[in-house]
Amino acid sequence: MTGIDRAHITINAGASLGTLTRPWTTFGYDELNWTYTPRGKAALKAFGEFAERPYHVRAHNLLTTGRAFSWPHWGSGNVYHEDAIGNPVYDWTTLDQVFDAYLEAGMRPLVELGFTPAAMVPPDADLPFTRSASQYQPYEAALWSMPPHDYAKWGELIFQVVRHCVERYGQSEVEAWYWELWNEPDIFYWRGTPEQFDALYDVTVAAAVRALPTIKVGGPSVTGGPNAVKFMEGFLAHCAGEGDRGTNAVT
Template sequence: MERRNFLKQALITVAGSAVLPGTVKSMALWEEQPPFIIDAKNPGKFFEPHWNKGVGAGRANDASRPVWGDQLSVAAKACGFKYARFTGIFHDDMGVYNGGLYNWTLVDDLLDKTLKAGVKPFIAFSFFPKDIAGSDATQFSWNARVVPPTDFTKWNDLVTEFTKHIVGKYGEEEVNKWYFETWNEPDLRTFWDGTKTQYFTLYKTTVTAMKAVAPKVKVGGPATSGLSGDTQGAWLDEFLGYCRQEQLAVDFVTAHPYPSDSAGKPRELGATAKDLTALRNTVSRNFPQAEIFVTRWSTSPIPSDAVRDDLPAAAFIVKENVDAVGLVNGVFYSSFIDGPEELKDIFHGGQGLMNASGIAKPAFHAYRMLNALGEELLYNKDGIVVTRHKDSKKISAILYNIPVTVTTGVSGGDRAAVTALMSKGETKLYSFKIQNMHPDARFNVDILSKEDGNAIFQWAKAGSPEPLNRDQVEVMKQVANGLNEEQVLSSATGVLYIEKNLAPWDVVLIDELSK
């Protein structure tokens, strides 16, 4: 792919120091109207990065795909993910339970692949095995059993034996670092065809069984869908009240608030921060010591959302996440990869950061860039995010251009709608300087744009070939990682001047390197 010189179209300049080849020196640029200044020594707002705590990993049986572990490893290394969340660990296709007999072969394979990829398991207990479910009714093409039993004795035994097995194989110290989430969206009949009271019984049975074997194991829930239509989270509030009344441990609380409605209609920009604030308030008044995780998040909950394959998703991901720092412990993107049950088109708006072949989408680069940020927030306004790393004091920044005419999320459309969205807005100039930095510091500058790092654009430009053969997949992987790159230096006095024009939806990472 043609590599354009980033700094021929916009300047990232340094004053009073050597400039690397390809940059343009502009000493007089600020004489008439100097830029605003960000001081790298100012006190920052310390925060726990929530975007790299974990990522969705589909159903447990997806790990049976030969490339699953390698693809998870790629995502974990690039984006810094520490946990991988999967559902369906007790689903029939895992072969765990048959008439009171237990078989952990596929479970062990899943857990081994997860750990080998450099991440730890975040297990959502589901679904019921055939011999435990309350009926033969199923959901989805893969026959999820969501009707609870009238007697939870067999479920208690299953959870107990599972806990004994993983503690025996991996050790209690290791298992205590994992998370065990009780079910997935029990407020929706699609996932839980039972009563709220039955779910409460399921949770009580699960947490009691696990803690009896490993008292320090982390158990939580309820992974409700959104906040059940109200900003106070009444369903969640009732669940937490029940646990408090029954004196049940709740080590962490989970929910799935999306920045759109259930049909994919976008809500206002900033909806994520609003949701996480409400979620935090609900948890704080019930279990103030509990960790809080959003274990499914994306542009929308709908299976196919075309924008997830394209550039606007990246800028949206950056904004919604950075604007919500300090509210929760983790926000998990829906999946690191498109699932095997999703539509078979190369790009179909699937829920992954990569398509099923491992081709990175712009959303992947958004998380890679977020992972580069430090833990101290120095500035966050108007598409400029500047952070400082706590220990090294290095500076990392992200610039993004969401057009001012866009006041909602970006979800819910088809390819034509995404094309219309891409046409909105104007190029925006970003100019400022950062002072009191490390002198002569070297920075990597990566730019994600319509043409660079945007696989679907290059795929369409090539005639939308489908299916891709093996060689074409490898070429597309290279194209998907083909961001414009440049290196610049701060001055001998520790000043970096930034002047950059960003087209609508562009995202830029400016990352100080270690000496």
């Protein structure tokens, strides 16, 4: 058949096939810092009022460095910094406001662990692509998508994030959350190799489980198309311990 394909569907309205699974009980967006503004809270409240059960909410840039100010397709949790000799300094101000807003609206976080903080960007990282003039500095334009230069520091960051959430919200609450590494690493959100992502996943899961053994952590989400399928198949092979990508970077 050429042109528009056609399908014929027969519906038996008198038959029962069981409960309809509701995959739409989660949603996400880019602009993390709009979450705790008056309009952001009002939008979350509206969702919370008609939801039959808590929705899981996911936003980008929780670990991205910045001024905690959003504009379209950008935001920053501004959690991780380093002092003059490289010791970690954590700032939970924005993270707490985001998760507080979710819980106040009757939602639960789907915590997207990303992206690379400025202090973890490899010192020699560059932008191997054309960048048009804009308000973005190199870090904001793309360096946040580079693999961290020190996976041990990244692992400690993840451990501290999970531990902080358990201390602030309680173990039973955080056990109901979902946690995910990165966003769509099959495209420009990740400028490392698939193998580097596999290793980052191993480090992330080990750190998260160390902080909360019962945590629900996984990932990643990918886009559609052949490249996404190839990336996900390789990632799942890694998790299953199969083939060239089957070696766990931690164990």
